[in-house]
Amino acid sequence: MAYVAVKGGERAIDNAHRWMADERRGDQAVPEISTAQIAEQLGRSVDRVMAEGSLYDPGLAALAVKQAQGDLIEAAFLLRAYRTTLPRFAATSPVETATMTIARRISAVFKDMPGGQILGPTTDYTHRLLDFALEAGFTPQAAEQAEPDLAAMPRIHDILGHEGLIEADQPSDAEPFDITRQPLAFPASRDARLQSLARGDEGFLLAMGYSTQRGWGGSHPFVGEIRVGEVAVEIEPPELGFAIDIGDLPVTECQMVNQFAGSRTQPPQFTRGYGLVFGHGERKAMAMALVDRALRASELGEEATAPAQNQEFVIYHCDNIEATGFVEHLKLPHYVDFQSELETIRRMRADAEREMAHESQEAAQ
Amino acid sequence: MSLDLPGFADPVTGAQSCFRAVLEAMSRPGLVLEAGAGLTPPAPLDPATGAVLLTLIDADTALHIDPAGEAARDWIVFHTTPRDAAQAEADFTLALSLPKLASLPAGTDDEPQLGATVILQVAGFGTGALFELAGPGLATPRRLRIAGLPDDFAAQWAANHGLFPRGVDLILCAGTQLAALPRSLRISHVMEG
Amino acid sequence: MSAAQQAKVKSPRQLWMAVLARASAAQLQAHLADLPPLPAHRVLRGPEAGLVMVRGRAGGGGAAFNLGEMSVTRCSVRDAAGQIGHAYVSGRDAMQAELAARIDAALQNPEWHDRLMEAVITPLAASQQAAKAELAAKAAATRVQFFTLATMRS
Numbered sequence: 001m002a003y004v005a006v007k008g009g010e011r012a013i014d015n016a017h018r019w020m021a022d023e024r025r026g027d028q029a030v031p032e033i034s035t036a037q038i039a040e041q042l043g044r045s046v047d048r049v050m051a052e053g054s055l056y057d058p059g060l061a062a063l064a065v066k067q068a069q070g071d072l073i074e075a076a077f078l079l080r081a082y083r084t085t086l087p088r089f090a091a092t093s094p095v096e097t098a099t100m101t102i103a104r105r106i107s108a109v110f111k112d113m114p115g116g117q118i119l120g121p122t123t124d125y126t127h128r129l130l131d132f133a134l135e136a137g138f139t140p141q142a143a144e145q146a147e148p149d150l151a152a153m154p155r156i157h158d159i160l161g162h163e164g165l166i167e168a169d170q171p172s173d174a175e176p177f178d179i180t181r182q183p184l185a186f187p188a189s190r191d192a193r194l195q196s197l198a199r200g201d202e203g204f205l206l207a208m209g210y211s212t213q214r215g216w217g218g219s220h221p222f223v224g225e226i227r228v229g230e231v232a233v234e235i236e237p238p239e240l241g242f243a244i245d246i247g248d249l250p251v252t253e254c255q256m257v258n259q260f261a262g263s264r265t266q267p268p269q270f271t272r273g274y275g276l277v278f279g280h281g282e283r284k285a286m287a288m289a290l291v292d293r294a295l296r297a298s299e300l301g302e303e304a305t306a307p308a309q310n311q312e313f314v315i316y317h318c319d320n321i322e323a324t325g326f327v328e329h330l331k332l333p334h335y336v337d338f339q340s341e342l343e344t345i346r347r348m349r350a351d352a353e354r355e356m357a358h359e360s361q362e363a364a365q
Numbered sequence: 366m367s368l369d370l371p372g373f374a375d376p377v378t379g380a381q382s383c384f385r386a387v388l389e390a391m392s393r394p395g396l397v398l399e400a401g402a403g404l405t406p407p408a409p410l411d412p413a414t415g416a417v418l419l420t421l422i423d424a425d426t427a428l429h430i431d432p433a434g435e436a437a438r439d440w441i442v443f444h445t446t447p448r449d450a451a452q453a454e455a456d457f458t459l460a461l462s463l464p465k466l467a468s469l470p471a472g473t474d475d476e477p478q479l480g481a482t483v484i485l486q487v488a489g490f491g492t493g494a495l496f497e498l499a500g501p502g503l504a505t506p507r508r509l510r511i512a513g514l515p516d517d518f519a520a521q522w523a524a525n526h527g528l529f530p531r532g533v534d535l536i537l538c539a540g541t542q543l544a545a546l547p548r549s550l551r552i553s554h555v556m557e558g
Numbered sequence: 559m560s561a562a563q564q565a566k567v568k569s570p571r572q573l574w575m576a577v578l579a580r581a582s583a584a585q586l587q588a589h590l591a592d593l594p595p596l597p598a599h600r601v602l603r604g605p606e607a608g609l610v611m612v613r614g615r616a617g618g619g620g621a622a623f624n625l626g627e628m629s630v631t632r633c634s635v636r637d638a639a640g641q642i643g644h645a646y647v648s649g650r651d652a653m654q655a656e657l658a659a660r661i662d663a664a665l666q667n668p669e670w671h672d673r674l675m676e677a678v679i680t681p682l683a684a685s686q687q688a689a690k691a692e693l694a695a696k697a698a699a700t701r702v703q704f705f706t707l708a709t710m711r712s
Binding site for chain 3: 368369371372376443444
């Protein structure tokens, strides 16, 4: 690859940006959308931008969505760029999803999970019919309330763990790998993979997860549990010497359960894939959990044959900001590159023509 | 308590101008530049030393603080929140006397950037032992007097320079001045101070 | 909840800092309105916006991994009464961070402690608790109440 410095486009670029700003605003007879409206009413877009931008800040994400005219990959790009301007003060204690303030919690494996099946604000049971009431403007009823059951909500591995039927968590206080600070190498550790997947493109992970269900990686997954809610975020500043809460963080967590035939060292049991994302993002959390499990193939002694089991393939291609950078750079001037290829093609054609002429001459003789 | 002593009055421009000075000092080894004027770090730190710490250290860097600098630890940690590290593992060492250069991380041939940077507070420039510096960044050799380096400095430096591209870099601070000795430099001892 | 989590009993200062971190600048100002002005203060650091790297655990309880960053604003002050106050609050509101640090400083001062607890911390804690309870009540209303149909077989 080579680039050539080209001058003279400045005015064209300025004018293009000016037109773009006007086009983004659209018909000025229509009221301008505010970032507060985006944050409040397009929450799933904002959540997705925060997850893929790898920065939780709804106000900034809403601004990015507005600036990018709703192009969510562009918005995530803007957020990623912004985060590089801020200093990092600390790392938090690992969030305790076990004590999450639950808005939604469902399991597809046990009907009578202790703590119950809590549907929360979901579209799962709608008919996907366009709701023209929204077009006209719509004031919803207040959400119904009921007396909460204060019983604990154990997780799937707390329930099956006693019999050893499901793999247990391996707690560790080791300092995790950080893909934003250390160069990735393969095979990558699970902490590095989970960090990559958490900021990975939802569409890419969805397709990869889907492929494992269709036989490319042979898993038979069940949703052990999905929970959506808020976790407290805690840091321990050195000047205080004790931990403090800095606020709450909405997250979605998915525990995917997969059958495992066992290996020389482990008896047959259920294994788990894990998904955790900022905001309300069930599709992403589920896809992440499927792919996390697929990427554990080598660790579990399974043959890694499918694309979703190939760490390098998945991790290097799941980041939509890297992907869009490399794909879209093809729009930049490659005039010199192309000129040299053009000359090569001309030369090859001339050679081929000479050869053909030579052959037909020989044939004629 | 040293928390009462402020950092840069304006953290952005303070850090940017000091960073520019460090960059200049590294690219023109031995050139003495101003840094940290107006900053009031706690004893035993000089303004330039404090400024370099505020500029280069943050939560992503591992810092070792020489026991002689312990009195300034609270201030340094409060304003820069470094990871605490043993000298043999630290990205940066704050020192008030030269540590044995050979005991510091020198990086690897693959990752020479992992070599340590020593922020060394010395007694002053323009007095003390005279050194001749030569190497990248210097069209002709430059002479610099540095007060406060040990007698075997030139020998230690020769061993450090011999590791290139591995090795340790020094940022020397005194009062409101700094100078840098990057590992690429050849240093010879001309005369005692 | 892990044993380590359950063992954590929060100190009064941790509790009030948690309440301040979750209150907006406007809420803090509203609750301070009926009190005399807070002691004069000098900023030691900030208010400055930055990030914290949020960590999760593989599987929910396993080894830590880096989930992604979150914006945070911090501020430290010393007030005229000599107390040092600190604040780290999620988001980018410099005014919230500075007010939270000033209130944290004043809360360590016996002359201010009871008044501030009564006027600021206790009511804000109650409204934060009420918001949590409302979420739990809305969630409870969406809990599936299974009932089993009796079969004809006997």
